Amino acid sequence: APLGWECIQAEDEIDGDPTLLGRTHQGEVVLTRFLLPALQKLNPDLPDEAYEQAVNQLTLDRSAMAIVQANQDIYGLIKNGVLVNYQDQDGNNTADRLKVIDWDNPKNNHFLLVSQLWVNGDHHSRRPDLVGFVNGLPFMMMELKAPDVNVYNAFKENFRDYKDTIPHLFWYNGFIILSNGREAKVGSVTAPWEHFADWKKINTEGEKGVISLDTVVRATCEKSRILDIIENFTILQEVPGGLIKIVAKNHQYLGVNNSINSVQKAKNNDGRLGVFWHTQGSGKSASMIFFTQKVLRKTPGNWTFVVVTDRKELDHQIYKTFQTSGIITEGHVQATSSTNLRQLLTEDHRYVFTLIHKFTTDEGQKHPV
Numbered sequence: 001a002p003l004g005w006e007c008i009q010a011e012d013e014i015d016g017d018p019t020l021l022g023r024t025h026q027g028e029v030v031l032t033r034f035l036l037p038a039l040q041k042l043n044p045d046l047p048d049e050a051y052e053q054a055v056n057q058l059t060l061d062r063s064a065m066a067i068v069q070a071n072q073d074i075y076g077l078i079k080n081g082v083l084v085n086y087q088d089q090d091g092n093n094t095a096d097r098l099k100v101i102d103w104d105n106p107k108n109n110h111f112l113l114v115s116q117l118w119v120n121g122d123h124h125s126r127r128p129d130l131v132g133f134v135n136g137l138p139f140m141m142m143e144l145k146a147p148d149v150n151v152y153n154a155f156k157e158n159f160r161d162y163k164d165t166i167p168h169l170f171w172y173n174g175f176i177i178l179s180n181g182r183e184a185k186v187g188s189v190t191a192p193w194e195h196f197a198d199w200k201k202i203n204t205e206g207e208k209g210v211i212s213l214d215t216v217v218r219a220t221c222e223k224s225r226i227l228d229i230i231e232n233f234t235i236l237q238e239v240p241g242g243l244i245k246i247v248a249k250n251h252q253y254l255g256v257n258n259s260i261n262s263v264q265k266a267k268n269n270d271g272r273l274g275v276f277w278h279t280q281g282s283g284k285s286a287s288m289i290f291f292t293q294k295v296l297r298k299t300p301g302n303w304t305f306v307v308v309t310d311r312k313e314l315d316h317q318i319y320k321t322f323q324t325s326g327i328i329t330e331g332h333v334q335a336t337s338s339t340n341l342r343q344l345l346t347e348d349h350r351y352v353f354t355l356i357h358k359f360t361t362d363e364g365q366k367h368p369v
Contacts, residue, residue: 003222004111005132011116027120029169030059034110035100035136042099042108046086053084054098058137062171067163068190068243070171072236078137078172079231101135103231106223109135121166128162128169132221137172139230140221144213145180154178155185155193163189174230175247177216184216188234188245199250204258219250229253232294235286238324246286251278256290263295285321293327296350306345307353319353327351342368 008020015026022033032055039051058077062070081097088094102108112133119126132140141162143154155178163170170189178185178196187196202208202219209215220229233248233256248256255276262273276291278284292305307322309315315334322328328351335341335354338361344352361367 003218005113005221005223006111007113007115009115010118011127013118015118015120021114021117025120026118026125027168029119029138029166029172031112031133031136032059033136034112034133038110038135039098039100042102043096046096046098047088050084050086050096050098053086054082054100057082057084058100063168066243067167067170068236068245070168071173071189071245072243074171075234075236100137101227101231103227106227109223109227111223112136119166119169121168124165126162126166128158131169132226134226138169139172139174140177140226141169141173142177142179145178147181149180151178151180151183151185152193154180155196174226174234175220177213177220179213179216181211181213184213186216186220186247186249188247190244191247197249201250201254204254219253228257232256232297233290235289235325237321237326248286248290249283252283252287252290256287256294259291260294260299263299285318288318289322289325289327292351302348304345304349305351307351308356309353310356312355315353315355322351322353338362 010020013020013023013026016024018024018033021031023031035055035058036051039054040046043050058074062073065073078100081099083095083097085093085095110133114131114133115129116127117131119128128141129144130140130142131138132142143158145151145154159176159178173189176187176189176191176196178187184199185196186199198212199216199219200208200212202215209218220226229248233253235246237244237246259273259276262269266273276287278287288305288307292303295303295305307318309318319328319334330349333344333349333352335344335352335358338358341352341354341358344354
């Protein structure tokens with residue numbers, strides 16, 4: 001409640017009772033009662049069929065897909081809008097992308113926290129402790145254990161079971177919080193236990209909550225933060241084992257947002273952005289993706305990012321990471337020679353990848369820049 005979310009205790013909701021959450025049955029995980037008004041508010045003055053199409057696309061049965069595939073499908077709709085076709089007032093056929101979330105004005109959305117929500121699956125019913133809905137879509141799930149129970153139990157006994165029994169709840173999920181109060185972990189729908197991470201700081205000043213859970217909730221569920229994490233700190237990546245979802249860790253979220261602030265102040269600082277330092281294995285490539293994607297999405301300008309490494313394997317590795325995350329959609333932008341690098345830099349690319357020694361000249365030539 002201090003974060004401004006509306007709260008509903010739904011343990012005694014009767015199946016099919018439309019008074020509380022507006023559900024026609026407890027298998028529903030999208031609250032149309034809140035989704036429809038949000039679509040109408042964010043996309044005013046359209047015919048009813050446009051809103052109905054958007055609701056239908058968002059609530060489509062995706063049970064033939066793996067959870068992560070369904071999650072990727074819906075993520076595209078909530079991030080970029082739902083494409084609908086309708087007849088306008090003059091009878092012309094019109095195609096339009098309907099905004100599902102107002103990413104730029106968090107307070108323009110509806111935030112609802114539901115406690116003890118019964119969800120029916122094909123064969124079982126389950127009751128997650130807390131589900132956070134934004135405009136009627138279940139973006140966050142939290143499972144709580146008693147302080148004397150290991151947090152791992154929330155992962156092993158509850159979360160894994162929910163993925164089997166009520167998978168459709170996770171088609172819309174942005175991230176999961178598991179906690180026993182003293183310890184709290186944040187992870188994605190595909191994350192193994194070792195990728196559920198601590199969030200020890202709320203902000204760059206290192207502010208902390210009363211206990212671990214308080215810190216995590218204030219760091220990830222404050223209205224502007226949950227939308228920022230879902231919009232700008234989420235990657236769906238194809239890896240050898242299949243598709244995975246990556247959600248930023250605490251240091252990536254704080255570091256990238258500091259870097260974004262530097263971009264906005266770069267003109268007053270001789271164009272310098274500063275250094276974002278990572279230890280080995282702490283997700284440099286993911287931080288680069290979060291950073292560049294957020295700049296492209298949020299900061300006006302015709303940006304080109306030059307990714308420079310000093311070893312061939314690194315150059316290939318980072319290029320592949322960007323490629324498998326669906327970030328590079330244009331042709332080959334990996335410099336093959338100094339001449340090719342210069343060529344790429346004169347063209348209009350979002351990304352250019354190069355080894356540092358390609359910033360060089362042929363023997364005896366003056367450097368052109």
